[in-house]
Every structure is written in C-alpha cells, then in structure tokens.
Amino acid sequence: MSNEFVVRSLDEVRFWSRIMKEHSLFLRLGFRCEDTQLINEANHFYSVFEAIESKANAYDAGTDPQTIQRFNIEVHTAACHIWAFKRKVLGLILQCRLPGQTNFPLLVDHVSREANYFRNRLEQLNAGQLDPLPDAIINENVFFLRIMADHAKFIGHLLDPSERKLVDQAKQFSDEFDTLLFQAQDIESMRPQSQTVPLLDQFLDQNRVSVKSLRDFKKTARDLIEACRIKSIIHPLLADHVFREAERFLFIIDMFERTLTGTTAKNVQIHH
Numbered sequence: 001m002s003n004e005f006v007v008r009s010l011d012e013v014r015f016w017s018r019i020m021k022e023h024s025l026f027l028r029l030g031f032r033c034e035d036t037q038l039i040n041e042a043n044h045f046y047s048v049f050e051a052i053e054s055k056a057n058a059y060d061a062g063t064d065p066q067t068i069q070r071f072n073i074e075v076h077t078a079a080c081h082i083w084a085f086k087r088k089v090l091g092l093i094l095q096c097r098l099p100g101q102t103n104f105p106l107l108v109d110h111v112s113r114e115a116n117y118f119r120n121r122l123e124q125l126n127a128g129q130l131d132p133l134p135d136a137i138i139n140e141n142v143f144f145l146r147i148m149a150d151h152a153k154f155i156g157h158l159l160d161p162s163e164r165k166l167v168d169q170a171k172q173f174s175d176e177f178d179t180l181l182f183q184a185q186d187i188e189s190m191r192p193q194s195q196t197v198p199l200l201d202q203f204l205d206q207n208r209v210s211v212k213s214l215r216d217f218k219k220t221a222r223d224l225i226e227a228c229r230i231k232s233i234i235h236p237l238l239a240d241h242v243f244r245e246a247e248r249f250l251f252i253i254d255m256f257e258r259t260l261t262g263t264t265a266k267n268v269q270i271h272h
C-alpha cells in the first residue's frame with residue numbers, strides 16, 4: 001500500500017465517477033416520460049456518483065491507503081450496480097418493451113462496457129495486480145479503440161442528416177477506428193510473440209495519430225454544438241463527454257509510450 005496506489009486510485013475514480021454520473025443523465029434523457037421507475041433509478045445513480053465524485057475530490061495523495069482501499073470497494077459496488085442497471089435497460093430495449101425511447105442499444109451496451117472497465121480497474125488496484133506492460137498496452141488499446149469507433153458512430157447518427165459533410169466525416173472516423181480495432185485484435189491474437197518493443201511502439205504511434213485527429217474532430221463538434229452552429233440532437237454535455245474520453249485514451253497512450261521506451265524489460269507493471 002503506497003502513495004502511488006492512492007494517487008492512481010483517485011485519478012481513476014475522479015475520472016470515471018464523473019463519467020458514470022453523466023451516463024445516468026444521458027440514459028434518463030432517453031427514457032419516455034411514463035417510465036418513471038427507470039427515471040428514478042437513473043436519478044438515483046446520478047446522486048450516488050455525484051457523492052462519490054465529491055468524496056474523491058476531498059481526498060488527496062496524503063490520504064491513508066486503507067481509507068482509499070475501503071473507498072474503492074464502495075465505488076466498486078456502485079459501479080456493479082450501475083452496470084446491472086444498464087444491462088437491464090439494454091434488455092428492455094432489445095425486447096422492444098420501451099418503444100419510442102431514444103437511447104441507441106449500442107450506446108447502452110457501450111456505457112455498460114465503460115462501467116465494467118471501471119469496476120475491473122478498481123479490482124486490480126485493490127488487489128495490487130495490474131497487467132504486465134505488454135498485456136496492458138494491448139488490452140487498453142483493444143478496449144479504447146472500440147470505444148472510439150462507437151463514439152464516431154453515435155456522432156454520425158445523432159447529427160442532423162442535413163449536416164452532410166460532418167456526417168461523412170464521422171463515418172470516415174468510424175471506418176478508420178474499426179480498422180484499427182481489427183489490427184489491435186490481430187496483435188492480441190498473435191501474443192505473446194507480437195509483444196516486442198518495436199511492434200508495440202509502432203502500434204501506439206499509429207493509434208495516437210488517429211486518436212488525436214478524432215479528438216480534434218470531437219472538440220470542433222463540441223464547440224459548434226455549444227455555440228448552436230450545427231443541427232443535431234447531441235446534448236452539449238455528451239459532446240464534451242466523448243471528447244474527454246478521447247483525451248483519456250491519449251493520456252494512457254502517452255504513458256505507455258514513455259514506459260515502453262524507458263525500459264525493454266518484460267513484465268514491467270503498467271503506469272497509468
């Protein structure tokens with residue numbers, strides 16, 4: 001139990017609890033007004049993650065690691081509950097029991113994958129068992145490339161169809177990230193032989209280029225939506241939300257890059 005454990009735990013919880021809070025809002029906005037039970041559940045999760053977020057902001061690097069370990073367990077429970085809620089909603093949508101609600105099934109699946117990622121990370125932190133660097137690089141990229149490909153699809157489908165140029169651009173990003181995801185899955189299936197420093201380094205470089213340009217596209221979209229300059233049904237907070245997730249991925253790629261080039265040793269613990 002160390003200071004690094006506290007810092008890394010707080011970084012994950014601060015980022016993802018805000019994300020979970022916003023998912024609750026997005027889900028709620030998509031429900032029909034007669035779905036009062038679902039609306040109440042979504043509002044409940046909003047308050048739960050809002051409270052977790054402020055608690056995480058009140059702790060700092062000097063907080064007792066045991067306090068953070070207990071806090072991680074509490075957050076893990078909340079992440080499990082919101083995951084179950086999202087999967088329940090997905091089931092209702094796929095069984096056509098909420099006709100007219102406006103959350104895409106892929107979006108609900110997507111936010112449940114993010115909840116699952118969050119709870120796995122909390123488990124790993126508390127167990128002190130983070131993936132070795134070469135595995136972490138592949139696992140994180142497979143996870144985030146799919147998340148980025150989904151975002152491009154959501155943007156493309158939530159823009160007004162008359163925004164033809166932006167819809168085209170979103171479709172191009174969707175294809176680009178689908179291709180990168182397939183490449184990542186190829187590297188994944190070739191492991192451990194594919195886990196050489198030059199291959200992983202090139203893998204990170206190539207992904208970084210595309211994530212940067214998607215991040216810039218999201219930033220532009222966010223600014224245009226905030227200024228009411230384009231036609232869409234994208235909530236400004238959703239535009240900012242997907243922008244922040246791209247920034248997070250870039251941050252993780254850069255951290256991997258530094259660790260990878262700083263060492264050639266195998267089985268180094270990930271640093272992100």
Ligand SMILES: [Fe+2]
Nearest residue numbers: 019111114241
């Ligand atoms: Fe999200």
Ligand SMILES: [Fe+2]
Nearest residue numbers: 114147242245
């Ligand atoms: Fe996302």
